[in-house]
Amino acid sequence: MSGWGRACRAGAVLLLTLAGQAVPAPAATPPAGATVRGSGIVTWAASAQRVGSGADRSYRLIVRVSAGGSDLRVRLSNAYGDRPLTVDAAHAGLQDRGAALRRGSNRPLTFGGARAVTVPAGGAVWSDPIPGRVPAGARLAVSLRTPDARGPATGHEMALTTSYTGRSADTGGDGATGWTLTTGSWWYLDAVSVRPAHPRGGAVVALGDSITDGWGSTPGRDRRWPDDLARRLRATGVGVANAGISGNRVLTGNGGAPSAGQRLERDVLSQPGVRAVILYEGVNDLKAPDGASAADIVAGYREITKRAHAAGLCVVGATVAPFRGWLQWDPVAEAVRRDVNHRVRTDGDLDAVADVDRALRDPRDPERLRPDLDSGDHLHPDDAGMRAIAGAVDLRGLDCRR
Template sequence: MSGRGRARRAAAVLLLTLTGQAAPALAATPPAGPTVRGSGVVTWAAGAQRLGAGADRAYRLIVKVSAGGSDLRVRLSNAYGDRPLTVDAAHAGLQARGAALKLHSNRALTFGGRHTVSVPPGEAVWSDPLPGRVPAGTRLAVSLRTPHARGPATGHQLALTTSYLGRDADPGGDGDTGWTTATNSWWYLDAVSVRPAHPGAGAVVALGDSITDGWGSTPGLDRRWPDDLARRLRADGTGVANAGMSGNRVLTGDDGDPSAGRRLERDVLSQPGVRTVVLYEGVNDLKAEHGAGADEIVAGYREITRRAHAAGLCVVGATLAPFKGWPQWDPDAEAVRREVNRQVRTGGGFDAVADVDRALRDPRDPARLRPALDSGDHLHPDDDGMRAIAGAVATPSRNCRR
């Protein structure tokens, strides 16, 4: 078949700088489904996936916020559950080391004024605002207990960050007692928001595959390209949320791994304060066993862009990086990749283009990653390559509205 038709198959005290004031009696956002928006601006997120079975245990989930601000909220997701998810304790604190938190930093979260919440199957719920401030770049620990949890759990598989589990651990404690098991996934937590310190600040969501998810970067050091973008945008208070999902495609998927278009509402449009989405997907579509053609992939981009524009967002489209040397590369797949990139650069309907191909390709062989930016598998960039991707992303003005 032609290149168009096929190809072979990314010691502050909860410096929530606490004010000492009583928590306002505000109601939580009602659990009306995963498209419900919280207030403020999303400062951390992870694309929701189906994980293994839920269990009666506690979770201490370590995440790094991007933008700082006040009134921290967390979103708990039961997107893949087949029964209600009960959380009878939820806390937020500052990580000290491992599962231990900075002394006196752990604060109880409430939902509609209550410490217990039931999240219906397929839905999500935001916590009430937690008074105080959290600085940009904070390593936050969100601790949950899920008594009697059964059935499919919702979370994010490739965290590249160590979190902690325990059957007898206390989510409200500061110490590491009872946190007996490490996990490399995030469970039930899929977003964190703050009220930004900078007036008018918004957020960027990176919608992508394993490269955006951070595969190839150093675990535990927050060196995914959205992390690098967050550091670059920190000065103006912009939040950056990572909606990367390993193996994700623009066009096809299933209930446990939905396509980019199917998860757009949940993972991007429902996030509070979003102004811009960076769309960097497509390599999994063209390198599949029965790979999509360039026109099909670009049509998928246009549909996602149309929906994002209808929601008032700016869209940055990214060219696809080379991957010669990966087992599924062949000349047909390369022809599709180059045609996709030509259309992205000249007619994708985006508000801006991030030329990731130009940033990563080897000048001596443009079908390959530059060796100094290659993690070793010829598809996923290393830490330096991740920085190069972030450097290629020029976000449109925060005032760009459709």
């Protein structure tokens, strides 16, 4: 079994403390559009989208980390901004209940030693590390204040998690006072990293569409398939980042989001400590009105695989699940899906295959999802279906030793 498949002994876990020495961080304001790389491994992520307009507001954003570790850092994104974004206060702590945090866990974030940071339009910034340890699977609360934000805001629309906002809320406080509104999106935060405790610690990114984003799973329960994969990997110290965007395609942009290939650098290759990517896309290409051919979709897979291999990553390709019963299903799209899946199963360019089609299809009607794994719309799996997707990933395929 690979190093990623072996369990490690869990060490004593400390909550976010101020003991220890921070390490130097990169410049806080890189040029717009620059690739911004962190350190350690990515333990949580959400792909950047436009989520509305900026405002004078505080945000308390709730995320669940996958791998635990020390020296927690966060990445703020202004990818869709048309002007610089100033964050004049930022803190990270552990959620207790609602907007309230565990007493004494909330710690200030700095950027190049400063409490405030300006993120250039189109850019992103990593914070300095917070010394101390954060537990695997912890619910982290990242609190930000954007006093003069205007124009397009960057975040992730479908968080499936309740976060909190307020006009005058104190980002540095532990209590819920001032956090008067809720939001179902994440704002400006797009990644969290830690320094892993396990010597073989690394990370895997799930690059996908609405199925990876969690549509069909129970909100507030962290039942997306990357969450289930993170639970399978928890004992190994491997981080899991979710790079799913609803409606995403392999070949072309859709709904304002770039294609999988166009966002590969931002959402996968720039994340710290990544060793593998699971590519689970294609259904939106083949069911579109101008549906792509199997050859075109597989060519897109191969281009992504080539670039990921050049960066030293293992690539796990996933077969496309059935979706008969969805409005856009037709026999032509079904034939393309089967052709794509045959090529994925037999393509020697991939390091491993996650046969999601086999895991989810109804054996009595293989053009449909199994009824007990279907959320009801015949395209998106329910919580049990999400577990089945995660279970289709052979953990040995995540460590191909490139």
